Each structure stands twice: as C-alpha cells, then as structure tokens.
Amino acid sequence: MIGNQTSVSEFLLLGLPIQPQHKSLFYVLLLAMYLTTVLGNLLITVLIHLDSHLHTPMYLFLSNLSFSDLCFSSVTMPKLLQIMQSQVPSIPYAGCLAQMYFFLLFGDLENFLLVAMAYDRYVAICFPLHYTSIMSPKLCLFLVALSWVLTTFHALLHTLLMARLSFCADNRIPHFFCDMSALLKLACSDTHVNELVIFVMGSTFLVIPFLLITMSYVRIVSSIIKVSSAQSIHKAFFTCASHLSVVSLFYGTVIGLYLIPSANNSTVNETVMALMYTVVTPMLNPFIYSLRNRDMKGALRRIDCRKKTLLSRMVTLSIFTQFYSLHILN
Numbered sequence: 001m002i003g004n005q006t007s008v009s010e011f012l013l014l015g016l017p018i019q020p021q022h023k024s025l026f027y028v029l030l031l032a033m034y035l036t037t038v039l040g041n042l043l044i045t046v047l048i049h050l051d052s053h054l055h056t057p058m059y060l061f062l063s064n065l066s067f068s069d070l071c072f073s074s075v076t077m078p079k080l081l082q083i084m085q086s087q088v089p090s091i092p093y094a095g096c097l098a099q100m101y102f103f104l105l106f107g108d109l110e111n112f113l114l115v116a117m118a119y120d121r122y123v124a125i126c127f128p129l130h131y132t133s134i135m136s137p138k139l140c141l142f143l144v145a146l147s148w149v150l151t152t153f154h155a156l157l158h159t160l161l162m163a164r165l166s167f168c169a170d171n172r173i174p175h176f177f178c179d180m181s182a183l184l185k186l187a188c189s190d191t192h193v194n195e196l197v198i199f200v201m202g203s204t205f206l207v208i209p210f211l212l213i214t215m216s217y218v219r220i221v222s223s224i225i226k227v228s229s230a231q232s233i234h235k236a237f238f239t240c241a242s243h244l245s246v247v248s249l250f251y252g253t254v255i256g257l258y259l260i261p262s263a264n265n266s267t268v269n270e271t272v273m274a275l276m277y278t279v280v281t282p283m284l285n286p287f288i289y290s291l292r293n294r295d296m297k298g299a300l301r302r303i304d305c306r307k308k309t310l311l312s313r314m315v316t317l318s319i320f321t322q323f324y325s326l327h328i329l330n
Contacts (some may be wrong), residue, residue, distance in 0.1 A: 008167035010090045014234045015083050027084050029285045033283050040286030041066040057135040061117045069282035072106035076177040076278050096178040104155035112147035115209045118216040123242050161194050163330040245288045253277040
C-alpha cells in the first residue's frame with residue numbers, strides 16, 4: 001500500500017552541517033553526550049524504582065520523565081551517530097515514519113509530564129495540608145496514563161497523515177532526523193490537511209500545556225509572597241527550582257524553533273536548535289534533578305550502603321565457608 005503511494009523507498013539524512021575535518025571530534029562529543037544521557041536517566045529511573053523513600057507523586061512523574069528523555073534521545077542519536085560514519089546516510093521510508101512517530105510520542109510525553117509535575121508542585125506549596133489526599137496514587141496514575149494516551153494519539157495521527165502523502169522527487173532531508181516539517185517540504189502531493197492539523201494540534205499540545213504550567217507558577221509565586229517566613233520562601237523556591245530549570249530548557253528551545261517567526265532562521269540555526277532539545281536537554285535533566293536534590297543523593301547513598309552491606313555479608317560468608325571446609329578436611 002505504501003509502495004502505491006510513493007516512489008521513494010528511502011530518504012537521505014544530510015546530518016549536521018559540519019566540516020569533514022571536524023566530523024571525528026563531533027562524533028566523539030555527541031557519543032559522550034548520548035552515553036551521559038542514557039546513564040544519567042537510567043540511574044534516576046532505577047534509583048526511584050529501588051528506593052521506597054522515593055515512591056511519591058513527584059518521583060513517579062520524574063521516573064517517567066527520565067524514561068521519556070532516555071527514549072527521546074535514543075530515537076535520533078544512534079541514527080545520527082551512524083550517518084556520521086556512513087558514506088550513504090540513508091534511512092528506509094518505513095524507518096523514517098517510525099522515527100517521526102516515536103519522536104513525536106516521547107517529545108509530547110515530556111510536555112505533558114512537565115504539566116503534571118507543575119500541578120504537583122502547585123498542590124504541594126499552595127495546599128500542603130491536603131497534599132496527600134489530593135495527589136492520591138489513583139490521580140497520579142491517571143495523569144501518567146492520560147499523558148501516554150494523548151501522546152500516542154497525537155503521534156499516530158501525524159504519522160498516518162504523513163503516510164498518505166506522495167514523495168516522488170527529491171529525497172534529501174537537510175536534517176539529522178526525519179523532522180515532520182522537513183518531510184512536508186519534500187512531498188509532491190497536497191499538504192494542506194497536514195499543515196492544518198499541525199497548527200491545530202500544535203496549539204493544543206504545546207501552547208495549552210505551557211499556559212497551564214505558567215498559571216501554576218503564577219499561583220505558586222502569589223502564595224509564596226503571602227508567606228512571611230524567609231525559611232518557608234527558601235524551601236518553596238528550592239522545591240520548584242529544578243522543575244523550572246527543565247521547563248525553561250524544554251520550552252525555550254521548542255518555542256524558539258517552532259513558534260517564533262523563522263524568517264531569519266537558516267537551516268543551520270534550526271538544526272542547532274533541534275540538537276539542543278533532542279540531545280542537550282535530555283542530558284542535562286538528570287544533573288538538574290540530582291545535583292541539588294537531597295532525596296536523590298540520599299537514595300544513592302542508601303543504595304550504595306546496601307551494596308556494601310551485601311558485599312560484606314558475601315565476603316563474610318565466603319570466609320566462613322572456606323574456614324569450615326578447611327576444618328572439615330583437617
């Protein structure tokens with residue numbers, strides 16, 4: 001069916017606009033950044049799963065956010081590293097659509113999880129006495145499940161609309177992944193429906209979550225101002241600092257790339273900005289949440305203590321076994 005719709009069997013990803021003599025340096029740098037992203041987000045996910053002290057609403061959302069960052073970066077980075085080492089940087093037609101689908105899925109998932117985390121901080125600061133009853137396990141699981149359902153629908157809609165288009169001429173994508181806007185420029189059939197859906201769904205899935213996060217922090221700031229205690233103000237700011245940093249990184253690059261008029265933006269600038277939110281932001285999120293987070297540091301220490309205790313017990317058991325064996329032999 002796809003073969004009847006398009007004469008293009010593969011696309012050529014042109015990758016990053018870098019000089020050939022600098023390619024090896026950028027390859028090592030991007031590989032190190034990707035490995036840091038994988039290890040950092042995997043560490044946070046495992047810590048939250050293993051430590052019972054972190055089984056709270058905030059860390060439920062954070063574990064899903066780390067998983068989303070891990071997958072989001074893995075959608076584009078392995079292919080980018082591959083095409084940097086390849087003489088023919090091609091991607092199959094079906095693989096391109098699959099990459100676009102998962103890119104939209106995990107990008108939107110992070111968007112909705114940031115909204116859920118903003119609501120969690122709003123309840124924690126503005127209604128501290130009712131936090132446990134409001135942020136019940138049932139509500140938290142519902143918010144996570146709703147995020148997955150909405151993002152799956154959104155990604156599937158755009159992928160199906162893209163699959164109905166015909167590509168019959170140029171198959172070169174001036175990007176390092178199958179970006180939806182880049183693919184639309186290559187289509188040789190009518191794209192008005194796609195563009196309309198992108199505009200409507202983009203407003204719904206990007207602008208509305210951003211406004212909800214903004215409203216949450218307006219209420220938080222107004223609540224903090226009413227508090228006279230400097231210690232309470234510092235505690236509230238410390239609670240929100242990590243989340244605000246992640247929100248600024250994510251929405252700053254996305255809004256700069258997709259919502260601000262791009263008349264002066266070249267392909268190089270757009271590629272660099274895309275690299276920011278696909279590579280840099282997922283890499284920085286674990287550091288933002290762990291370096292200044294006492295709970296995460298405490299969980300790491302507790303896991304480390306458990307490992308040391310288990311190791312000492314194993315050593316003791318091994319020594320005792322050897323001693324007992326020698327005693328029996330003698």
